[in-house]
Amino acid sequence: MSKLKTMTLEWTGDAVIFIDQRKLPLEEVYVKCTNHFDTFTAIKDMIVRGAPAIGASAAFGYVLGAKEFRGELGSEKGIDHMKKVKEKLASSRPTAVNLFWALERMHKTFLENASSDNTIDILEKEALAIAFEDIEVNMAIGRNGSELLRDGDTVLTHCNAGALATVDYGTALGVIRAAVEAGKRISVFADETRPYLQGARLTAWELMKDGIDVTLISDNMAGWVMSQGKIDAVVVGADRIAANGDVANKIGTYSVAVLAQRHGIPFYVAAPLSTIDLSTPTGKEIPIEERSHKEITHVQGIQVAPHNVKCYNPAFDVTPWNLVTGIITEKGVVRPPYNVTLKNLFD
Structure with a gap:
């Protein structure tokens, strides 16, 4: 039985264990999920977050769902059970397309x-x-993106698209890691990313x-920092990319992109092909999750x-x-017209 252990998650064969990202950076607490409902809760409550990490987590949750069934998985009841497992996990968060991509892949494998006599092993x-x-994809993204950064560049990031948002290594932070590994001196300005503070709590910590030089700023400082000539490039992740190249990412990304254009700074999005949704024509069709108002009215539990x-x-x-x-x-790196270049990636 194969196992997996990274900074983000661990698969033991009987459970998936997450580092509780809500507690970082002050505490390293781990949450053990032994069934698909626990995994659903971990994704919904942002114990684990980041589009690629959500996809992998849901895949392991699907396996746990199969293990829960007492009976013949190939029976009508078994197939109905797995359909409900898929639907439950899919309802955890609506925006990140990797969630649905991974569950579709798992359910197709199941059907x-x-x-089979070893259905669970196959899953x-x-x-x-x-x-x-x-992990392999993130490292490839890192290598491709690192060529866009010069020795001595300073990069602005928003939210957390690092190892904690993926199974390991990261997308946007993977680009920075790969550039550093290639011997380039790279510095980072990290937006705090209100209201959930993923930049302050997670990106800065990673x-x-x-040992990568990082300076934390509040979100409303980004424009001023750019105007001072302190930023050479912006690199962010994505939760869904529409067929025309519109990008859904953590709230505040749009503002950063507008500011980058105003100051003539290149704005790059780092994401795997699994985040590109050619079935969604434009960003207008991407469902945008609205979360608890308490995330705005409270900061780390304080009103x-x-x-x-x-x-x-x-x-x-x-x-x-x-x-x-x-x-x-x-x-590789694609550029406009995205309705052509994104489609070409899949041909």
Whole structure:
């Protein structure tokens, strides 16, 4: 029985264990999920987050769902059970397309092998393949993106698209890691990324652990820092990329892209092919998750806003394709017209 252990998650064969990203960087707490409902909760409550990590986590949750069934998985009841497992996991978060991609891949594998004597072993092998492929893909994204950065560059990031957002290595932070590994001196300005503070809590923590020079700023400082000539490039991740190149990413990304264009700074998106959704024509069709208002009214459990104030808390925004300089994938860097170049990646 194969196992997997990275900074983000561990697969033991009977459980998937996550580092609780809500507690970082002050505490390293681990959450053990032994069934698909626990995995659903871990994804929904952002114990694990980041589009590629969500996809791999859901794949392991699907395996746990298969292990829960007492009976013949190939039976009508077994097939109905696995359909419900897939639907439950898919309902955890609506924006990250990797979630649906991974579950479709797992369910297809199940249906093709439902009558096998070792269905669960086959499903476990597929989930592990998704996880290990993600690591290889991230490293390829890193290599391709690192060529866009020069020795001495300073990069602005938004949210966390590092090892914690993937199975390992990262997408946007993978580009930075690969450039550093290639011998380039790279510095990073990390947006704090309100309201969930993934930049302050996670990106800064990851980069400091790797010994990469990082400076934390609040989100509303980005424009001023750019105007001071301190930023050479912006590199962010993505949760879904539409067929025309519109990019859904953590709320605040759109503002950063507008500011980058205003200051003549290249704005790159680093993402695997599994994040590109050719079935979604434009960003207008991407569902945007709205999360609890408490994420705005409270900071780390401390209330900072008046009681009963009206709130609006979309977790993501959409950056139009014409603000994106290039999209860095495992197959290379593509540029506009994205409705052509993105499609070519799959041909």
